[in-house]
Amino acid sequence: MDWDDLRIFLAVARTESLSGAGRRLAMDASTVGRRIARLEAAVGAALFLKTPQGYALTAEGARLVAPSEAAELAATAASEAVRAEAGITGQLRIGAPDGCANYLLPQVARDLCDAHPGLEVQIVALPRVVNLTRREADMAIAVSPPDTGRLMVQRLVDYQLHLAGHRDYLARHPPLRDLADLKGHRMISYIPDMIFDRELDYLSATGMEVAQISSNSVAVQMQAVRAGAGLGIVHDFAIPFAPGLQRILTDRIALRRSFWLIRHADDRASRRLSLLADALAQGIRAEVLRLEGLLGPCPVRGT
Template sequence: MDNWDDMRVFLAVARAEGLSGAAPSLKMDPSTLGRRIARLERAVGAALFVKSPQGYALTDLGERMKARAAEAEIHLTHARDEGQCDATALTGQIRIGAPDGAANFLLPQVCAAIQAQNPALEVQILALPRVVNLSRREADMAVTVSPPAAGRLTVQKITDYQLHLAMRADAPPLRCVADLKERQIVGYIPDMIFDKELDYLDVIDADRVQMASNSVAVQLQMIRQSGVGIVHDFALPFAPELRMVLTDAVALARSFYLVRHTSDRRSDRLARFAQALRQGMQEEVARLEYAACLTASPPI
């Protein structure tokens, strides 16, 4: 490769296993990327990818080149971070992957506060209904609801959070969990639950949901229309017409974890951002949960 830009393009296509997947992060269109890869292969004198309608798969040479390019990327990142060690403000781009509950109701406020203190910093929030793949560099770090069991990753617990049943304040009251059988239940699409910690049906003794979505934000909007479902306490201040119900009978606790690639452990820039992110999320969860408790319906 002649320069870092060639390496950056190659790595992005290799990790995304295709041109379309790599295009957004590189801010280039797929046709331009295709020409860049073709030019690179001509310069190398060999194919780096096997192209098919299913995507771009690395050749043996491509695999070896990817390993070397990834090592160089790590060293370049560390070199950039060394230049910031004595700086007071963070700069550059940092992308966070997160489940959509955190991405919708917590990270916008937290990241806005961090960015306000670091005007040259560009923060991106990647909200996905699945676990973000850090090995493919989909993000610099990820918020998860379960600590990963495998991979070259470092994990820090961020904070615990609470969930309760909620429904419209003007709906007929619920006396007990058994009353839920007569109500429209809102929840996840069962075959799209990507983490066991998100499976709440057993808690409310339900075998199905009448209205479902893979998005927490969409579920909240469904409950605002009608029905009842499990809601993050920190989301309730965003839906003032909803109230917690049956709080003595149904109360769940879950945790958020911050996951980073092990190779980034020496990055002062990412470490400083991670610390600010953890502290900000802890404070925002506490603030929003306190606000939600003030509007909880009293136990029956």
């Protein structure tokens, strides 16, 4: 049985489509289909059932996943052994919520690529938790530790969030001295039914029930606050990217959250991914501390 056919099989199993596997493998979908047909002929069984939702594994296909993943690990280990003297190279795909992806990972990716010129970093910003079981990424950053799955979980860093508004907006609207004063202001937050993690429910900290402007994207919310459209809970580490933003009511509203690094348990044996995970963790910690340190102490009361 050809390892390359197993590699293609795993890509289809994880993406549940020929086109998705083709994009992941830089291969034409028709070629993927032919290779799957060749593998099915070799094992003497259908591995996938085509459904309206995509390509679902048959019972025979499901039994082939574990040995294929074992072959994948062996191939990865062999490749790393050959490249050991050349340093860390190849592709690293990182999944992250868009706040981290927009305001932290670009700088961290820059430093990783500077340190390892042969490295290619891909940042996947998704408004949901990245699925490592389906290999959507090599590792993921999340705002809550997962409670299921064969995963390695590492706490990275705590970060701060505060209510903020643009100075132009604050100059045009009534002063804010206490939480009750928020009733005279427009709020910006998440779309309630698109909050994919309870840690992202920021609006409840303000005592307000409705946000007049909402988005499933932290970056969009941040741009709305920057445009003077209203007030929103924002990451302290993002404020340096938005001149004119001011933290307000900091003695009334101050949130602390954490980033977690998540890896598939099978990757424990990969020295390459372990080294990259350590470098990624150090980079994110340092960048959060640097950016939050640019803000200085919080104002005690009001604007």
